Amino acid sequence: MRKTIILTLTSLLLLTGCGVQAKKTTQSTKSTKQATITNVKPTTEKIVQGATQTWTFSKRVGSQKTTKGVSEQLTISPTTRSDAQINWTTGQGQISGNTVVYNQVSFKTWSRKTRQSVTKEGQDDLHFMSVTQINQTLKKLGANFKIGSLNDLIYLETKTKTMVLPEAVIAKDDHLYTINIEYITTDHTQTLERGEVFNSTATQQKTTQVPLTQLNGTWTAAGTTASANDSGKVLVKDGYLYQQRYDSYERSAIQSLASESAATLRKSAMFTDQQSSAAKAGYQLTGKSVASGDSIGYLYLFVNNQKLVRIGEGIATDYQKTSDQVSEKELPQQSITIFKQMDAKYPGEVASTITTKADAPIVGMSASINYLTDVTAGQITENKSVTN
Incomplete structure (x- = not known):
């Protein structure tokens, strides 16, 4: 009887063991499935080789670093107004950050040049993020994938090949991620930026290339409370946008950006700033847009020949064309002359x-009124009387 019981218990243990083993195998398989690595580098390369698109800042994450390394506790960093000016552009085989075009290099080249930039005494304090740490950063930024190797990222250096960037790039779907790969340990706690995520403007509302001849007329923002500084109307006449503020008329050029080269637009801080502002409001400002600006910093983007949107601080105000004419009362012909x-x-x-x-009448003279491409636009260099 005792032997029978022992055999029975042994059988139960074997059965239980098999059950546990089976459960472990199932859990292991499930765990492996959850941790599946996405080979996203080909996706990034396809985006870089594809049509030109702009990526605007969304959020940043960071953590603490000490002599012991970096903390696993990642937090969302506060955003600032200057973050809206950060953007990346990909397409036609190029990657550029805030108008600066970079070359792509391998991780081997990047790591070698990074170490060469650090003194011999500082080599022991220089570290590279591990795959696990990078995946933690990607997860905190909202990515739905993991990398399996440091070679899955795109590494960049300047065109002159004199400096490599500390961050690497990876893109998937409508998001581009920049991940800080290097860090230097210090003898006191510091905050370390771990990565940023940018949103593609390809999903933003597009505008049409409107002929300037179709824009003449009066454009009104319905529901706007008129004030001395904002009448709620803009007046368009022969390629210029006019507004009345207090006892003055202000004029700005309406620019058909198709006449500007892609290189000129990439190098224009004014254009990239307004591009970011438009994206935050849900619109695309591209090299085919027709738009204008003003001395306050607003962007005036013509969606079509009947709709205009004014964008400032990420807020969009819609204007509709209410007349093909500009009344003499609102803009005297004498002023245009x-x-x-x-x-x-x-x-x-x-x-x-x-x-x-x-x-x-006193006329304020400027070097330019091309607010989208000229940083000096609208700056009064001198005032002149019309009698001079």
Whole structure:
């Protein structure tokens, strides 16, 4: 009887053991499935080789670092106004960050050049993020994939080959991620930026390439409370956008960006800033857009020949064309004539404002009124009387 019991217990243990083993195998299989690595590098390369698109800042994560390394506790970092100016552009085989175009290099080349940039005494303090640490960063940024190797990332250096970037790039679907790969341990606690995620503007509302001749007229923002600084209307006449503020008329050029080269737009801080602002409001500002700006910093983006959107601080205000005409009361022909006369009288300068309250109108002259491509646009270099 005892032997029978022992055999029975042994059988139960064997059966239980098999059950446990089977359960472990199932869990192991499930765990492996959950940790499946996505080979996302070909996806990134396809995006880089594809059509040009811009990626605008979404969020950043960081953690603490000490002499012992980096903390596993990642947190979302506070955003600042300057974050809106950070953007990346991919396409046609190129990657550029804030208008600077970079070369792609292998991880081997990147790591060698990174170590060469650090003094001999500092080599022991220089470290590279592990695959696990990078995956932690990607997860915190909202990525739905993991990498399996440091070679899965895209590494960058300047065109002059004199400096490599500390962060690597990876992209999937509508998101581009920049991951900080290197860090230096210190003898005191510091905050370390671990990575950032950027959103593609390809999903933003697109605009059409509207002929300037179709834009003449009065554009009104319904529901706007008129004030001395904002009448709720913009007036378009022969390629210029006019607004009345207090006792002055302000003029800015409407720019058909298709006439500008892609290189010029990439290098224009004004264009990239407004591109980020448009993206945050849900619109695309591209090399085919027709748009204007003003002295306050607003972007005026023509969606089509009947709709205009004004964008500032990520907020969009819709304007509809309410008339194909500009009334004499809202923009006197005399003021338009003065603008033209001053342009002709002072070559190399352009009239940007007219103050009509004085006995003789005073005209503010500027070097440019191309607010999307010229950082000096609208800056008054001198005031002139129309009688001069």
